[in-house]
Amino acid sequence: MAPHTPHFEAAARRVPPLAEARVMRAYAGVRDLTPDYHGILSEAPGLAGFYVACGFSGHGFMHAPAIGLLMAELILDGRARSMDVAPMALGRFACGGGAVEANIF
Ligand SMILES: Cc1cc2nc3c(=O)[nH]c(=O)nc-3n(C[C@H](O)[C@H](O)[C@H](O)COP(=O)(O)OP(=O)(O)OC[C@H]3O[C@@H](n4cnc5c(N)ncnc54)[C@H](O)[C@@H]3O)c2cc1C
Known part of the structure; x- marks a missing residue:
């Protein structure tokens, strides 16, 4: 028996x-x-040495190589050198959040 959902019924x-x-x-x-x-x-x-890499929505697989590189730079060098990751900082939400992306979910 097919599931009774609006999608299946349609x-x-x-x-x-x-x-x-x-x-x-x-x-x-x-x-x-x-x-x-x-x-x-x-x-x-406020939590020195605790690094966060998450919240990649539906594109975390394809971003994974870049995320790994940038995270290694952050941890080893104290800053990401390959690109500016400041807009991805966790602290942005305490200041009202970043620019909302309208083209992805
Ligand atoms: C249906 C679907 C389709 C997707 N399609 C794509 C796609 O086509 N392309 C793309 O780029 N991305 C896609 N994504 C997104 C991609 O899967 C994620 O962005 C990516 O997997 C996130 O990686 P992550 O390592 O941050 O987290 P996850 O892959 O979620 O890994 C987190 C891990 O932590 C473990 N964990 C959780 N809590 C604990 C705990 N307390 N103790 C120990 N372990 C714990 C979990 O079991 C899991 O193994 C899709 C996601 C979904 C759901």
Whole structure:
């Protein structure tokens, strides 16, 4: 029996055999969103030596190599040299947050 959701019911109206379709397997994945939809990459304010790299929403896989490089620079050199990561600092939320990204989620 197909799940009773508005999406399945709408799909089955268009393609009637879908009414008999079954869900074979499913999984849940967390999309970690920040208030401005940008990731966090910084040392935590007031917590020396505690580094944060998270909040990458639906693009964390593709950003992973850059995130790893920038985080290594932050930890080893005290600042990211490959690009300016100041807009990704955790502390931005205490100051009202950064520029909200409208084109990704
Ligand atoms: C459905 C879906 C589709 C996506 N598609 C894409 C895509 O096409 N392209 C793309 O670039 N990105 C995609 N993403 C986003 C990408 O998966 C994430 O941005 C990325 O995995 C985040 O990596 P992460 O290391 O920050 O966190 P995670 O990959 O979530 O890793 C966190 C780890 O910490 C573990 N953990 C949590 N709490 C604890 C604890 N207390 N103790 C020990 N371990 C703990 C978790 O089990 C997990 O293994 C998708 C995400 C989802 C949900």
